Amino acid sequence: MDILSILGLTLALGGILLGQFLEGGKISSIMQLTAFIIVIGGTTGAAMLQFTLPVFLKSLKMVPWIFLPPKLSPRDSIAMILEWSNTARRNGLLALEPIVESVADPFVKKGLQMLVDGTEPEKMRATLEMELASREHVDRQAARVFEAAGGYAPTIGILGAVLGLIHVMENLADPAKLGEGIAVAFVATIYGVGSANLFFLPVANKTKNIIHEQIKLAEMTIEGLVAIAEGENPRIIEGRLQSFFAHERWDDKKEGHPAP
Numbered sequence: 001m002d003i004l005s006i007l008g009l010t011l012a013l014g015g016i017l018l019g020q021f022l023e024g025g026k027i028s029s030i031m032q033l034t035a036f037i038i039v040i041g042g043t044t045g046a047a048m049l050q051f052t053l054p055v056f057l058k059s060l061k062m063v064p065w066i067f068l069p070p071k072l073s074p075r076d077s078i079a080m081i082l083e084w085s086n087t088a089r090r091n092g093l094l095a096l097e098p099i100v101e102s103v104a105d106p107f108v109k110k111g112l113q114m115l116v117d118g119t120e121p122e123k124m125r126a127t128l129e130m131e132l133a134s135r136e137h138v139d140r141q142a143a144r145v146f147e148a149a150g151g152y153a154p155t156i157g158i159l160g161a162v163l164g165l166i167h168v169m170e171n172l173a174d175p176a177k178l179g180e181g182i183a184v185a186f187v188a189t190i191y192g193v194g195s196a197n198l199f200f201l202p203v204a205n206k207t208k209n210i211i212h213e214q215i216k217l218a219e220m221t222i223e224g225l226v227a228i229a230e231g232e233n234p235r236i237i238e239g240r241l242q243s244f245f246a247h248e249r250w251d252d253k254k255e256g257h258p259a260p
Helices: 003-022 033-050 053-066 074-091 093-100 106-116 121-170 175-229 234-245
Strands: none
Touching (some): 074 093, 074 234, 106 121, 175 234
């Protein structure tokens, strides 16, 4: 659970609602279903028009990342690769074959299978990097769905404001309907600007950061598998892999037990 996301969203919405209350306004005055439908419906439709169905569906699967981001553990990955390195160093690459089926990640599983099959290191690197580039492209496109929505929402909010004013102009002779039209006009603008800056754009940047970390971890895995194929010493492999996450403190907890 990402506590910072929960606190951030709570603080942002809470600050706006508290400010509205302190100004003497009613919370119910900014709760307009019509404005919500115009802004969110219009923004979603515009985003769907821009992207393909697979990319859009992929973006929906990323929504839980806001509060439940994928678990990434460089330490565990390095320890696993070092264990494979030690096994291959002692018993040969074929000794890794029983491990292949136990690997859950399809990308890592494919790389380990190529290692067991005796694929040349450079061919292995080229194949895995090509697959990784394809996956990165799809993931970044999915993250751009939120970015695009963040661009559309304020404009759709202005559109909602214009529609509200049109409603006002049509009912100038009926004062009872003027308040509702003016409320929709202003609240639609709030929803457009607010959803863009409090949800769509932050989510876009958050998913991009997560994708970046996932790609870096995958690149580290490729480097480790290629190093094993080249017969590198496990200690050298460990130092090389740790450099991918230089911000981590590796001295406080030694990972793996590489052979001398």
